[in-house]
Amino acid sequence: MSITVAMYSHDSVGLGHLRRNRAIAFALAEHLPPGSSGILIAGHPAATRFSLPAGWDWLVLPGYARTPDGYTARALHMGVSGLSELRSLTITAALAALSPDLFIVDRHPFGVDDELRPVLDMLHTTGCVTVLGLREVLDTPAVAHAEWRTAETAAAYDALWVYGDPAIHDPVASGEIPAELAPLVSFTGYLSRGRHVDEGDPVEAPYLITTVGGGSDGGQLARIAARTRPPEGHRHLVVTGPQMSEAELLAVRALAATHHTQVTRFVPNLPTLIRDAAGVVCMGGYNSLAEVMATDTPALVIPRNTRRAEQPIRARALADAAVSDTIDINDLTPRRLGEWMAGAATRRVSREHVDLDGLHRVGHLACDLLAEVSSHV
Structure with missing residues (x-):
């Protein structure tokens, strides 16, 4: 049976969110059953410069920009609440049509200005498996703790994937992730080895x-x-x-x-x-x-x-x-x-002591999670 995946990143500053989801998309395409497909929701037009696996596509939303006072619309002449509503309605309509089996959200449990809340509510009625993906470092424990809505996050997500090696940095032990959410956490290892690489012009060495x-x-x-x-x-x-x-x-x-x-x-x-x-x-x-x-x-x-x-x-x-x-x-x-x-220029560095196999592990985690949820239906 083929699997349909949806992935979300808000993409206000930098391209890290969408690039992380893209790397995971290629990993899932290798591990999920043949015929599986997906959509990557992003907020920056540069997303389409990056290729995707066969059967996957981008949904690029009107974007946010960050200012000293917080988020604002990057281009549209509208306030954040209006932009959030527009994005939320767009995502909800797209996923209602797509009916994904797995929804992976990058970093922000409810998106900017809670734009994912109606999306998550809708997906819960369909039996979609929901995963919150987190980089291994969030912030100082005090700042990270203040941003969590722990009970709501626990109700909204089936699993939390931390894309790192706890031997390098453990956000559960540091307090960046609340102890109440620890049972949902799986450490994947860094999303390093096996990244898909597009072709490009070489540079003359050295x-x-x-x-x-x-x-x-x-x-x-x-x-x-x-x-x-x-x-x-x-x-x-x-x-x-x-x-x-x-x-x-x-x-x-x-x-x-x-x-x-x-x-x-x-x-x-x-x-x-x-x-x-x-x-x-x-x-x-x-x-x-x-x-x-x-x-x-x-x-x-x-x-x-x-x-x-x-x-x-x-x-x-x-x-x-x-x-x-x-x-x-x-x-x-x-x-x-x-x-x-x-x-x-005169040395190299061994990194064999770090768990770098997260892209291999996320495919297995996804399959296990889908099977577990399916067995409880």
């Missing part, structure tokens, strides 16, 4: 690469990287991300004009380029590091230190586990970055 994720908040790192002279005989590729503003991109390119540095907004084959690089410099987002950990490429993590403590916590945990190096952005200079690059 080279180093700097990537700033989606790019909306990576301007400072990209400017420092562009001013950094790579080791003798090496090239330097700076990937700014599709969300970096045009003005910021032009500034980065101007700084790189006199160095052996290439600046590009997007590459479809980033995991392959990271694998073959002499070293990689990145921010502390989950997906960037999941891709890095699938390789033995030395990595320097420059975590975002605004809004949430998630990236600094992750960067420190991975540095403590000898997975990567880390420097605070305020301590980073072109000279210091150049010194790190010179050292990285």
Whole structure:
């Protein structure tokens, strides 16, 4: 019997949410019965740049943007409540027509402004299995705890999947996930090995690469990287991300004009380029590091230190586990970055002590969960 899957990510800042769901979609396509299909709900038009498995498609919603005062509509002239209602009605109608067997939500149990609440209520009447997927680091325990609606989440979801290795960071033990939800938690391991990679142009070796994720908040790192002279005989590729503003991109390119540095907004084959690089410099987002950990490429993590403590916590945990190096952005200079690059170019890093098989495990978890729920019907 074929299985229909729906996956949701709100996608206000960065592309990590949709890229995480896309990686899982490819893993599920390999493990679910033949003929299974799915839809990925996302909130950024860049989603369609990424391929999907056969039988899967994107549903791209009008998007949110984040401001110092919170969320706002990215493009439409309407308030957050109106945008939330529009998105909620769209998702509900789509899933009512699709009638999924499995619904996987990334990070936010009820979406922005509770836009998923009517969706979840509708799906519960159909017997759909619901899963909340969480990255391994949420925030400081106090901040994370204040955001949970524990009883409502427990009623809304059949399982919580944590995409990490508890030996590196355990959000249940830290208090980021309430103890009351612990019975629902399964640790998958990092979503690293076995990621689907699109084809793209190779880069002439040897080279180093700097990537700033989606790019909306990576301007400072990209400017420092562009001013950094790579080791003798090496090239330097700076990937700014599709969300970096045009003005910021032009500034980065101007700084790189006199160095052996290439600046590009997007590459479809980033995991392959990271694998073959002499070293990689990145921010502390989950997906960037999941891709890095699938390789033995030395990595320097420059975590975002605004809004949430998630990236600094992750960067420190991975540095403590000898997975990567880390420097605070305020301590980073072109000279210091150049010194790190010179050292990285002469070594590789083993990450065999980390559980990196989450993409293999989610397929088995999904099949087991569907079978368990089916047996109780």
